[in-house]
Amino acid sequence: MSNNTKIFKLQGKVQHYTWGGMDFIPALLHLSNPEKKPFAEYWMGAHDNVPSEVELPDGSLQPLNAFIKQDAAALLGPAVHQRFGRLPYLFKVLDVKDMLSIQVHPTKKAAESAFAAENMKGTPLNAPNRNYKDDNHKPELMLALSDFWLLHGFKSPQALVTILMQTPELQFLVPVFDNENYHALYERVMTMDQQEVDERLRPLLDRIVPLYEKGFLDRSQEDFWAARAAKTFCEPNRLDRGIFSIYLFNLLNLKPGEAIFQDAGIPHAYLEGQNMELMANSDNVLRGGLTNKYIDVPELMHHTKFEAVIPNILTGTSGAVTGETAFPTPAADFELRRLVLKSGSTVSLTASTAEIFFVYEGAVKAKAGSTEISLGKGETMLATAGASFELQISQDAVLFRATVPQ
Ligand SMILES: [Zn+2]
Numbered sequence: 001m002s003n004n005t006k007i008f009k010l011q012g013k014v015q016h017y018t019w020g021g022m023d024f025i026p027a028l029l030h031l032s033n034p035e036k037k038p039f040a041e042y043w044m045g046a047h048d049n050v051p052s053e054v055e056l057p058d059g060s061l062q063p064l065n066a067f068i069k070q071d072a073a074a075l076l077g078p079a080v081h082q083r084f085g086r087l088p089y090l091f092k093v094l095d096v097k098d099m100l101s102i103q104v105h106p107t108k109k110a111a112e113s114a115f116a117a118e119n120m121k122g123t124p125l126n127a128p129n130r131n132y133k134d135d136n137h138k139p140e141l142m143l144a145l146s147d148f149w150l151l152h153g154f155k156s157p158q159a160l161v162t163i164l165m166q167t168p169e170l171q172f173l174v175p176v177f178d179n180e181n182y183h184a185l186y187e188r189v190m191t192m193d194q195q196e197v198d199e200r201l202r203p204l205l206d207r208i209v210p211l212y213e214k215g216f217l218d219r220s221q222e223d224f225w226a227a228r229a230a231k232t233f234c235e236p237n238r239l240d241r242g243i244f245s246i247y248l249f250n251l252l253n254l255k256p257g258e259a260i261f262q263d264a265g266i267p268h269a270y271l272e273g274q275n276m277e278l279m280a281n282s283d284n285v286l287r288g289g290l291t292n293k294y295i296d297v298p299e300l301m302h303h304t305k306f307e308a309v310i311p312n313i314l315t316g317t318s319g320a321v322t323g324e325t326a327f328p329t330p331a332a333d334f335e336l337r338r339l340v341l342k343s344g345s346t347v348s349l350t351a352s353t354a355e356i357f358f359v360y361e362g363a364v365k366a367k368a369g370s371t372e373i374s375l376g377k378g379e380t381m382l383a384t385a386g387a388s389f390e391l392q393i394s395q396d397a398v399l400f401r402a403t404v405p406q
Pocket of ligand 1: 105
């Protein structure tokens with residue numbers, strides 16, 4: 001590789017988790033899917049388990065984690081290198097067909113000590129009961145590419161009491177929430193024995209599943225998602241206690257272009273739709289239902305923030321470049337930007353660290369010195385720290401840019 005090459009084509013990796021859709025990501029990436037496999041996520045980043053690949057000028061491919069390690073200070077820039085020592089973010093496209101598990105992510109400090117503790121205990125990294133895959137926090141920002149539905153944080157006290165009162169089978173929880181005690185309420189539903197879960201949820205599901213099947217419920221109703229969850233996850237005599245949570249959390253509908261940030265401790269679950277996701281480079285997930293995977297209730301309770309969350313839907317702020325919108329968050333690990341660029345225009349950009357550009361629509365040509373890269377819909381580019389380059393827009397384009405706040 002010539003030392004002054006600073007922009008590269010990048011190839012991400014598809015994750016075929018069972019909840020993924022079969023059409024959206026294949027169409028975006030120009031892949032055929034004759035076997036009708038689920039295409040859940042497309043990862044762009046340097047995660048050690050699933051690194052993207054860098055196309056070098058000689059045409060060979062190198063994993064992005066190894067590529068960065070060769071000269072991390074130069075490729076990441078001194079500030080990011082000093083603070084993180086690695087590419088701090090992971091960039092994804094998601095296509096959520098079936099809802100994902102309810103989850104909470106730990107703080108950085110908690111992840112460091114809990115990861116070390118699990119290592120001390122000798123729990124293998126890939127064990128099903130292993131909570132911590134790495135020592136990092138995992139704040140996440142998502143931007144909706146379609147109508148997107150998710151659960152996000154506990155409802156306000158008033159909204160919570162209203163939905164419990166309106167749902168006869170859940171009225172028994174109203175006194176548990178006395179004095180707005182979110183902890184007591186959540187502990188009650190997460191620790192009741194399975195027999196009681198089945199007894200409490202069965203009459204609810206017997207009432208709402210037929211309504212769901214006849215198309216009488218709509219997505220703005222908790223009942224819709226509870227019925228869908230029952231059909232997706234539940235074994236006949238083992239109803240998923242995550243169904244309670246659908247009523248406890250804010251049910252949100254984001255429109256395309258709207259974004260939301262999930263900080264440590266905020267319970268959340270993606271229900272349906274497509275999005276761009278940018279997060280700290282971590283895989284630390286504590287699950288709370290809507291899943292057949294391992295649930296560690298005490299650990300989940302320990303990391304959950306028991307307070308009402310007023311959802312803060314982000315529409316972005318104007319960036320430094322014409323057509324650029326930034327979506328800043330409190331996380332120091334990443335910043336998402338969107339570029340909406342007209343055919344025939346040219347913009348000049350400088351990468352402050354190793355940045356990833358994903359072409360969601362249109363076509364562009366990137367030029368840095370004598371290097372030229374043509375990128376169409378679904379293609380990805382890496383620009384290393386200090387890269388100054390032009391983007392020439394050959395067809396009206398929407399790009400997403402992953403960087404780190406200055
Ligand atoms: Zn999450």
